[in-house]
Amino acid sequence: TSAPDIDEIIGGSDEENVELFGPLGQPSSSQATESVTLPQLIKRFYKIWQNEKIAPELMPAQIDAVALISREVTNFETQAKSLPKGDIRAQLIRMQAERLRYLLTDYLRTRIRKIEQFPHYVISEERSRPQTEDPHLTPAEFTFTKTFDDLTIENLRFTVLDHLPHNMSKVDQDAIAFRPxxxxxxxxxxxxxxxxxxxxxxxxxxxxxxxxxxxxxxxxxxxxxxxxxxxxxxxx
The missing domain is CATH 3.40.5.60 (Ribosomal Protein L9; domain 1)
Known part of the structure; x- marks a missing residue:
């Protein structure tokens, strides 16, 4: 007989972890929903993380996926705390929670890094994006990007532009913005x-x-x- 997998040890199963939500990686405007198991959700989020890590540009925001993964981390932690002290299942569940937390944290960290590298480009692209396309920024990310871009230009003006002759103190933000x-x-x-x-x-x-x-x-x-x-x- 083969060794039991982690879901069998901790008591999970595909049928016990069905969620209903909009398709991950597909246009958020789509009204279609689908049922997926927890292993399928993790596999899909791994691909989302992988694309974000490798793509030179900021990828479309995945609000639903982030919310679902965050909820699963919380569920795992709650489940682990409910088990008797020393139960090996609690240790395995915490390992699963840490694995998901790492993916989620690194995914968000990667997005912030791209925003900080290309703030003006990102905010300009988002403002000009047709409503028929998926947003690449969540509302919180949009606010952060706008603030970061404004502060970057303000710092440039304070440290450099204000000390130049008047005819040289103006700058075209679009022209000097870093782009992926x-x-x-x-x-x-x-x-x-x-x-x-x-x-x-x-x-x-x-x-x-x-x-x-x-x-x-x-x-x-x-x-x-x-x-x-x-x-x-x-x-x-």
């Missing part, structure tokens, strides 16, 4: 048949590539940008 390199090369795993346009860095030529499920490619992020957001590919 969307042409950076990334490894990606394909989940469904797609066609991508791979353009030469000089822009002189381009080719259309057909990518098949299961394939792994090294391509400029720009070529798979929309497919990463739709879930057709995962960055690895």
């Amino acid at each position: 390199n969307l042409d950076a090369y990334v490894f990606c795993q394909v989940h469904s048949r797609i066609e991508v346009t791979n353009t030469d860095p000089s822009g002189a030529s381009s080719e259309v590539l057909t990518l098949m499920p299961g394939e792994i490619h090294l391509l400029p992020y720009r070529a798979v940008q929309k497919h990463t957001k739709s879930g057709s590919v995962t960055l690895i």
Whole structure:
């Protein structure tokens, strides 16, 4: 007989952990819902974290996923406390909680790092984004980004611009803003048949590539940008 897995030891099962929510990684405007088990939720959030870590730009906000993972961490901690002291199941449950907490914390930390690197770019993109597209900032992140961008410009003005001649003291924020390199090369795993346009860095030529499920490619992020957001590919 095979060794029991962690769900069997701690008393969990796929059927006991069904949640109903909007599809992760899909447009938040979608009205569709689906039932997923806790292992499926963790697997999906791992992909969300992975994409955020590797993508050069800030990815769409995943408010529902973050809320669900945060709730599961709390549930695990409550479950562990309810078990007798010294029960091995409590230790395993705490390990699960720490694993999820790490993923969640690192995911949020990665997003904050990108915001601090490209504050003006991020806030400008969010303001110009059509309402039909998923927001890339949560309300709290939007407030943080705007404040950070304002303080960055204020600091530049106080330390540099105010000490320059009047005709040199004005600056075009859009022109000097740092931007993510969307042409950076990334490894990606394909989940469904797609066609991508791979353009030469000089822009002189381009080719259309057909990518098949299961394939792994090294391509400029720009070529798979929309497919990463739709879930057709995962960055690895």
